[in-house]
Amino acid sequence: MTETRTSVTVTVNGRAVEAAPGELLIDVAERAGTYIPRFCYHPRMEPVGMCRMCLVEVEGPRGATLQPACYQHVNDGMVVTTDSPKAKKAQEGVLEFLLANHPLDCPVCDKGGECPLQDQTLTHGPGETRFVEEKRHFVKPIEIGPLVLLDRERCIQCARCTRFAAEVAGDTEIAFAGRGDLIEVAPSPEHPFTSVFSGNTVQICPVGALTAKPYRFAARPWDLDQVESTCTQCAVGCRLAVQSSGDRLTRVLGVDSDPVNHGWLCDKGRFTLDAVDGHGGLSDPLDPRARITSPLVRRDGTLVEATWGEALARAAELLRAAGEADGGVGVIGGAALTNESAYAWARVAREVLGTEHVDAQYGDGLDPRRVLALPGATIDDACAARVVLTLCGDPREELPVLFLRLRGALVRPGHDLVELAVGPSALHPLATVSIPVRPGEAHRVVDALLDEGRAPADLALDDDARERARRLLGDGEGVVVVAGRTNLAEDPSVVERALTRLADALPRARFLVALRRGNVRGAIDAGLAPGLRPGRVLAAGGRDTRAQLAALREGVQRAVLVLGDLVGNVIDRPGAEAALERADVVVVTGHGGATLAHADVVLPAAVQHERAGTVTNLEGRVTAVVPKVVAPGAAWPDVAIAAELARALGADLAMDSVVEAARAYESATGYPALSVLLDSTSEGRVAGSPSAPVARRPLDPMAFPGIRSAEWVGLGESAGDRSPPPRWPTSPRPRCPRCPDATPTASR
Amino acid sequence: MNRPGVYEVEMVKNTFRDLIYDPAFGGGVPGDRPVKAFIPGGVSAPWFGPDQLDLPLGQDEVGGQGSMLRSGSVVVLDDTTCLVRAAWRITKFFSRESCGQCTPCREGSGWIERAMYRLEHGGGRVEDLELLLDLCDNIAPGLTWPPQQTTICVLGPSIPSSVHAAIEMFKGEFLAHVDKQGCPFD
Numbered sequence: 001m002t003e004t005r006t007s008v009t010v011t012v013n014g015r016a017v018e019a020a021p022g023e024l025l026i027d028v029a030e031r032a033g034t035y036i037p038r039f040c041y042h043p044r045m046e047p048v049g050m051c052r053m054c055l056v057e058v059e060g061p062r063g064a065t066l067q068p069a070c071y072q073h074v075n076d077g078m079v080v081t082t083d084s085p086k087a088k089k090a091q092e093g094v095l096e097f098l099l100a101n102h103p104l105d106c107p108v109c110d111k112g113g114e115c116p117l118q119d120q121t122l123t124h125g126p127g128e129t130r131f132v133e134e135k136r137h138f139v140k141p142i143e144i145g146p147l148v149l150l151d152r153e154r155c156i157q158c159a160r161c162t163r164f165a166a167e168v169a170g171d172t173e174i175a176f177a178g179r180g181d182l183i184e185v186a187p188s189p190e191h192p193f194t195s196v197f198s199g200n201t202v203q204i205c206p207v208g209a210l211t212a213k214p215y216r217f218a219a220r221p222w223d224l225d226q227v228e229s230t231c232t233q234c235a236v237g238c239r240l241a242v243q244s245s246g247d248r249l250t251r252v253l254g255v256d257s258d259p260v261n262h263g264w265l266c267d268k269g270r271f272t273l274d275a276v277d278g279h280g281g282l283s284d285p286l287d288p289r290a291r292i293t294s295p296l297v298r299r300d301g302t303l304v305e306a307t308w309g310e311a312l313a314r315a316a317e318l319l320r321a322a323g324e325a326d327g328g329v330g331v332i333g334g335a336a337l338t339n340e341s342a343y344a345w346a347r348v349a350r351e352v353l354g355t356e357h358v359d360a361q362y363g364d365g366l367d368p369r370r371v372l373a374l375p376g377a378t379i380d381d382a383c384a385a386r387v388v389l390t391l392c393g394d395p396r397e398e399l400p401v402l403f404l405r406l407r408g409a410l411v412r413p414g415h416d417l418v419e420l421a422v423g424p425s426a427l428h429p430l431a432t433v434s435i436p437v438r439p440g441e442a443h444r445v446v447d448a449l450l451d452e453g454r455a456p457a458d459l460a461l462d463d464d465a466r467e468r469a470r471r472l473l474g475d476g477e478g479v480v481v482v483a484g485r486t487n488l489a490e491d492p493s494v495v496e497r498a499l500t501r502l503a504d505a506l507p508r509a510r511f512l513v514a515l516r517r518g519n520v521r522g523a524i525d526a527g528l529a530p531g532l533r534p535g536r537v538l539a540a541g542g543r544d545t546r547a548q549l550a551a552l553r554e555g556v557q558r559a560v561l562v563l564g565d566l567v568g569n570v571i572d573r574p575g576a577e578a579a580l581e582r583a584d585v586v587v588v589t590g591h592g593g594a595t596l597a598h599a600d601v602v603l604p605a606a607v608q609h610e611r612a613g614t615v616t617n618l619e620g621r622v623t624a625v626v627p628k629v630v631a632p633g634a635a636w637p638d639v640a641i642a643a644e645l646a647r648a649l650g651a652d653l654a655m656d657s658v659v660e661a662a663r664a665y666e667s668a669t670g671y672p673a674l675s676v677l678l679d680s681t682s683e684g685r686v687a688g689s690p691s692a693p694v695a696r697r698p699l700d701p702m703a704f705p706g707i708r709s710a711e712w713v714g715l716g717e718s719a720g721d722r723s724p725p726p727r728w729p730t731s732p733r734p735r736c737p738r739c740p741d742a743t744p745t746a747s748r
Numbered sequence: 749m750n751r752p753g754v755y756e757v758e759m760v761k762n763t764f765r766d767l768i769y770d771p772a773f774g775g776g777v778p779g780d781r782p783v784k785a786f787i788p789g790g791v792s793a794p795w796f797g798p799d800q801l802d803l804p805l806g807q808d809e810v811g812g813q814g815s816m817l818r819s820g821s822v823v824v825l826d827d828t829t830c831l832v833r834a835a836w837r838i839t840k841f842f843s844r845e846s847c848g849q850c851t852p853c854r855e856g857s858g859w860i861e862r863a864m865y866r867l868e869h870g871g872g873r874v875e876d877l878e879l880l881l882d883l884c885d886n887i888a889p890g891l892t893w894p895p896q897q898t899t900i901c902v903l904g905p906s907i908p909s910s911v912h913a914a915i916e917m918f919k920g921e922f923l924a925h926v927d928k929q930g931c932p933f934d
């Protein structure tokens with residue numbers, strides 16, 4: 001009987017190291033504490049062995065030869081020396097070659113101070129250059145896309161960017177052109193580099209050849225301070241590092257979270273920092289780019305600045321009056337909040353205002369009572385699935401990094417995609433079977449797929465495709481359905497019915513529900529959904545957003561508390577405006593927007609990167625968000641606003657800090673919160689699944705060449721390191737709770 | 749050659765001398781100039797001197813002497829040829845041939861080519877000889893035959909062959925370039 005080995009022993013610099021067969025030598029050595037310098041190798045991409053920086057001596061039948069460690073799979077008994085004179089000479093030689101044509105730009109280069117080329121020159125390079133010839137020259141820098149600039153003189157031709165584009169994102173917008181030492185990264189002549197993932201190339205470029213417009217010359221890395229947090233631009237919940245210089249946000253970098261984003265971000269998540277400072281201080285409250293920095297109260301038809309005390313009192317007055325009539329008040333919005341804030345607002349709605357009419361979705365989602373009750377799948381489950389069935393909008397547009405993860409799985413053998421094609425989708429080229437679905441017909445197409453016998457002729461289904469899809473789906477074993485709202489014009493019940501049917505017919509299939517707004521899943525879990533109390537406990541009735549807007553128009557509902565920009569996001573904008581026109585409207589928001597044209601009271605809130613808490617991504621994973629900067633003006637975190645509004649209404653939520661709110665949320669729902677908040681750099685926990693300790697990965701493993709410069713800005717954190725304890729305000733309310741009238745300056 | 753061309757010869761039976769001088773083959777060097785060096789098998793092969801003219805045309809025979817017959821394209825350099833220039837032109841060829849994937853070949857070929865150009869056209873320094881040999885060594889460690897390589901493919905170790913051989917065999921000619929700050933053959 002032959003045994004397959006589960007582990008092999010490799011000798012690295014005289015030390016025996018255990019490894020899995022087939023692991024890459026560069027990883028095995030690093031785990032054992034031996035850092036081998038590298039440029040082209042990236043642990044999330046296929047190795048190519050191009051830059052030759054990782055040459056080490058490997059014993060073989062013909063004696064020791066130089067081999068690239070990133071391209072060498074370990075086998076049992078392998079003997080490796082990484083620091084022999086021969087290996088060191090080869091490494092120094094490669095570095096000297098790389099520097100030959102590299103310009104002396106360090107003092108003006110964005111990468112200076114966190115540059116793997118600088119760092120590895122110090123650790124593994126020759127001391128001095130012997131190059132006296134003229135260096136290669138290119139026009140510098142050229143714009144290859146709206147966000148990315150390329151300085152070809154600085155490029156070391158490692159192909160990380162082009163490989164990311166081709167291998168990870170599936171874009172063809174950048175590729176190498178030319179040959180020899182005139183080889184250059186070149187944008188496609190037809191398409192500028194407009195990929196929604198373009199920022200990743202900047203992050204993984206090991207030199208300053210690729211720079212991102214928003215960060216160019218904005219800071220020096222040693223001036224940056226950072227926290228690890230979670231992106232809330234969509235429901236994927238990518239892990240990221242938010243960096244600031246002083247109190248000015250400067251940059252966002254992807255953090256490698258194994259279950260979620262693998263270090264990648266989309267450009268929406270990476271480049272939206274200017275929203276936080278109101279695009280340089282815009283102040284028109286109707287402009288969605290502006291920040292609201294003071295409470296506003298409508299007097300004689302115009303919104304004017306007010307104190308917190310005045311604004312809270314007015315808001316309480318309006319809501320209390322409306323709430324006296326049965327069904328007179330409701331809450332809309334909240335998908336952009338933290339779980340703790342959403343929970344606080346859910347309690348304000350239910351316990352203080354006494355209403356079940358709450359809905360975090362603007363009518364663009366699915367009924368959580370139906371879709372979140374389906375057996376759930378994680379992103380990893382979907383990527384491991386034998387068959388992925390999609391019934392959703394284009395994931396590259398709506399949930400970009402989910403697209404990257406799915407694409408990464410589907411390009412590998414053993415994974416099939418059955419696409420219920422509701423429109424153009426970037427996943428389409430990867431589909432094994434693609435079945436066109438016209439708006440309004442998804443449930444009928446699913447029925448026809450699953451039923452024996454002939455399909456209704458009007459669906460115009462291809463029999464062969466139907467048969468192949470049916471065979472692939474089987475009884476649902478190994479099938480993950482990625483399901484979302486396919487079409488905003490179509491009634492959500494179409495998809496809901498299709499999903500219910502799939503769950504009935506494929507009892508073993510699991511569902512990844514792609515509700516797409518930032519923390520919509522967390523808001524629903526926390527109780528901001530009609531008919532779902534905190535913890536997704538079914539309750540009676542409750543109007544959803546559409547029903548609330550209708551009730552407002554009919555005058556049945558008199559007031560609404562809006563958490564966010566309802567008018568700017570809702571599908572039926574005129575309908576929403578007509579509804580708000582008649583109603584008393586209290587808006588809690590960090591940003592301006594069309595909703596404020598109808599607001600009677602505006603309460604300014606902290607936004608992402610200004611507030612602490614937890615969020616829940618589409619698969620149910622709870623991770624922490626950590627504030628990096630202070631909210632502008634008099635803006636407060638939502639937890640504090642909810643607690644103070646409750647107080648103004650005569651109730652005490654007993655949530656005077658985020659920690660208190662997290663503890664209350666956790667004990668009310670059973671979902672993780674406090675533990676995640678206190679371990680804010682972890683990869684989080686999926687409710688209900690055991691929390692396995694996860695070895696954290698460095699932000700970019702290459703930025704850890706063994707010297708300090710990368711560590712200073714926190715880039716070199718390696719697995720096992722503990723970063724300083726997370727910093728969030730111990731009280732989200734820096735102002736005195738006894739005298740809410742005090743303005744921030746007066747109270748300090 | 750008096751009769752440059754493509755000849756079919758029986759392996760091992762003939763020598764380089766036959767190939768170069770036999771009227772049925774090369775027919776001798778124009779003007780009966782003496783052979784200074786010859787390249788036995790394509791420009792990626794290390795060079796031979798006149799004392800190796802009697803080697804048989806065989807893979808093992810040539811291989812045993814530290815070069816190769818491989819492509820069988822024999823290049824003869826007579827005493828009017830500047831060997832610095834010859835080695836530079838060969839390096840230039842390889843530098844243009846490099847696909848550019850891997851660093852030692854991409855950057856090494858360009859660097860060596862530029863340094864050789866400088867030597868040939870004035871601006872040479874005595875320390876360039878050591879530098880060139882070391883750059884060659886960083887592409888083909890040990891400058892052994894058969895070569896080792898720091899590159900992905902064997903184009904890499906083809907680069908040092910001519911430069912290495914030229915410096916080893918004709919150091920004086922290099923130094924003359926340095927002394928004259930230009931090519932003595934010009």
Ligand code: SF4
Pocket residue numbers: 154155156157158159160161162185201204205206207209210
């Ligand atoms: S631009 Fe950067 S990532 Fe792309 S090949 Fe050049 S050095 Fe590598």
Ligand code: SF4
Pocket residue numbers: 231232233234235236237238261264265266267268269270399400401402
């Ligand atoms: S995919 Fe979503 S969560 Fe990830 S970076 Fe983009 S917007 Fe943020």
Ligand code: SF4
Pocket residue numbers: 845846847848849850851853854899900901902903904
């Ligand atoms: S050695 Fe080969 S692979 Fe490397 S640059 Fe030269 S030709 Fe390309």
Ligand code: FES
Pocket residue numbers: 037038039040041048049050051052053054055068069070071
């Ligand atoms: S060749 Fe191994 S890191 Fe580039």
